[in-house]
Amino acid sequence: MTAVVIDALDGFPEVHPGVDLARLIGDALLQNGLCPQANDILVVAQKVVSKAENRLVDLNEVTAGRRAHELAIATNKDPRIVELVLSESTDVIRAVRGVLIVRHRLGHVMANAGIDRSNVPHVENKELVLLLPQDPEASARVLRAQLIERFGVELAVVISDSFGRPWRVGTLNVALAAAGLPALHDRRGQTDRNGRVLEATQIAVADAVAAAAGLVMGEGSEGTPVVLLRGFFCEAPPCDIKSLIRPLAEDLFR
């Protein structure tokens, strides 16, 4: 019987800029009685990675340009946030009242370039917002290497964020980065139980891992940004998150 177990790490501390995130994660694992094993996957919420990497920006230090002002009027958003969104993006997909969907410079199509005001520390005279990590794939690789160094087992790391989706209501956790596992499992050419070749079977492994972790990670006030997922192993060779990003020109749904 294939069993996957997903544990949220209780008591994870507030993350401050410059902190050693791998050490915090390792300590939290042990405090939760979890000793990492080979093929364990640590799913880490983007927010704590961004905070550790000091991706906080004070809106009082942002000056909105003309394009940001125009889009701020169209979307009814703070022009300074729109300025940051534009600085983190390569394309604007949709801008209407309350909605600003962009293609992030990392390739993800997402709302507000992932810039978030919730669960950001309150500092007097500052209006802090949090950007995505500069390079989440590099962050995941470094975290993984540090955790492997500490525990001596080949674990994997996924960095997750919560995305809205076209055509469906509600957010779902997806992967921003994957280190040590196949973000995509390409099974085209394999056969079904009757010997028929599978037609369209590329499986978004890293997104499924992130979504599963979302069941215990929660949002808002829970404060469980790190999750251990155990018992899942995909035999495909590791590949990074770029394999999950479809070029805009090849998008099949538009």
Add this chain to the structure above:
Amino acid sequence: MTAVVIDALDGFPEVHPGVDLARLIGDALLQNGLCPQANDILVVAQKVVSKAENRLVDLNEVTAGRRAHELAIATNKDPRIVELVLSESTDVIRAVRGVLIVRHRLGHVMANAGIDRSNVPHVENKELVLLLPQDPEASARVLRAQLIERFGVELAVVISDSFGRPWRVGTLNVALAAAGLPALHDRRGQTDRNGRVLEATQIAVADAVAAAAGLVMGEGSEGTPVVLLRGFFCEAPPCDIKSLIRPLAEDLFR
């Protein structure tokens, strides 16, 4: 510590039209040593529900109309399959070579109206394909009622299918139906840890459950279409899958 455990039921038999699916599932649970508990979620692959409900169609009995022939040329698909896709759909979203994305009559935007040739029984002189269940929500409610009757505990049922997504490569399991749990958890108006009101926090619970189950369900040859997910509980009131479907006119991404 919040722990979710996901078990794939081994040894699930081939499903034939007219079979008592609830009985098969109940038997498989016991054979796998799993006694259902309150709040357990059974995730059932659409394929076995469709087979049990005899949603098999022989392509030799399908006559393609003019529109189907036109779209078959544009997409390089079998005109009889295209005819079935159209009969199951309300809108064609995109039709290009190899790709036919529609809005299914149930509301889901998906490729080929979910019609599938893989893992369908081979019968001489027939070319069988499998449609989605006529009414997956009703199927889920009936399965749930039958399993509650047998085991005497308040469990939930999700029917899942594998979807492609705009802008991202690879398929992900999503929910076609949910009975006994909130398909959508609407947390708008709640606050984060610093007291700031959460801005956009509707969580696609049923889709996250389906995606998580997908980690152990596999595709193709594995034959594990039923999964037990234990340890997840969402306090929101149950609501069905329609809460996850965004009207085309309100889609934010186009």
